[in-house]
Amino acid sequence: MSVSVKNRLRKLTLTRKTDTEFMFGFIEFIGRIISKFWYTFMLFTEELGRIILLVCSTMKQIISPPAEFKNTSKQMVEIGIKSMPVVLITAVFTGMVLALQSYTGFKRFNAEFLVGTVVALSVTRELGPVLTGLIVAGRAGASMAAELGTMRVTEQIDALETLATNPVKYLIVPRFIAGVIVLPSLTVVADIIGIVGGYFVTVVLLGANSALYWRRTWDYLEMDDIYNGLIKSCFFGGAIAIISCYKGFYTEGGAEGVGKATTGAVVLSSMTILISDYFLSAWLFK
């Protein structure tokens, strides 16, 4: 066997050895990814399971006496009245910018008369419920998670238990009921203010015909658009309350834990609103 052939064989052997090492490394890499994915999946299912259990416990406590009227009305003020200014500002400017963009866009094909319809449909079906939900998630959801989280780390929730008071009934049920009632109420206000904002830009600032604006709005707007928007906001209200209370209720790790719970509540509530919005819309607006 010539020297060159021997060298070639040696090279080939070495390459094969490297290939084997590479294969093992690759398998290890894939294994690590699968193991990480599995761990994340397990954490996700654990969290989902705990949220479902909390929902079941909340439902059970809603129907068991006594009713928490005082706490619920306090939470309705906290979530509803205190969120009102920011909801009003958001709704009016959303309606205004929607009208402005639609007007200038539709003008290109002489369809300015449809601005009222576009504003009304967009606000009632989509923007009213979703933007109100996101605002409440950011303001009231964060507040709920921080309050319950602080109560957890300072043993106030344990104190409730020792005073023979079910913390789910005392803390979570009022927030859940308030969320489900208040969010649609805020959405109704947002719908009205959004449409008025659109009217202001279209008619007052851009000089469109007022009667035509309203006629086109009412001609194409159906009650189902409003109802379905409110059904969505009911769901968003309940979801924000449950998620935020869940994050606060299971807080661990002192002040840092409260911070994490608050951030987690806002992020998870917002994601839930945006994702569930698509599926709810697909189901409700067939």
Next chain:
Amino acid sequence: MIELIDLHKSFGGNHVLRGVNLKVEKGEGMVVIGGSGSGKSVLIKHIIGTLKPDRGSVFIEGVDIAKLADHELYEVRKRFGMLFQGAALFDSMKVWENVAFALMRHGKLKEKDAKEIAVEKLRMVGLVGVENLMPSELSGGMKKRVGLARAIAHSPEMLLYDEPTTGLDPIMADAINDLIIEMKQRLSVTSVAITHDMHSAYKIADRIAMLYKGEIIEVGTPDAIKNTDNAIVRQFITGSAIGPIKIEGVTV
């Protein structure tokens, strides 16, 4: 009477309670001592039923509360009062609302009547004129007193104290000890306190139990504990860093 039989509790792989046996007679003042992480808080949470054991029984006046449903457990808890280490006052409520919480919720008392009782209980723990303050306006010692007033407001049969003197200056700590003794004498309650403050333990205890590595290793009167031959108990009560108890993560 409170009786714990072969109590086991684990959190993940951490076996915290490893067969605790302890009996507290009616009207007795029991103090459970033990180092940080020995499972004292876990033990007291089992007595009031906020934790359920993995194995074993917790008898409260002959009823095993580990086997009770949630609504039955809440009824048992009405017979308890508990003072928390950090007082755990509800910071969204005024002082009197904290004290009257159980009265208004379970006693169905009207606000005016509940406030009267709350003011009376606050007076019992040496606080006058604080009923309309918020907890954030109180000092640490005052918070503990309000916590004690809340614990006794609904006239419980059993009182639990979680580190009652921790975080207080020596004079305030002694005042709290005196209050605990006074509560026991005036209200004839069965009490269980957990602490690592030996001065407090000797003062308020009828009997002292030492919890070590998840087990009760010695029970006796304060005098018996002071004169014990058990090296572990001796090291703990004398507060020596050298002995059979090793400090976790530290080499001596």
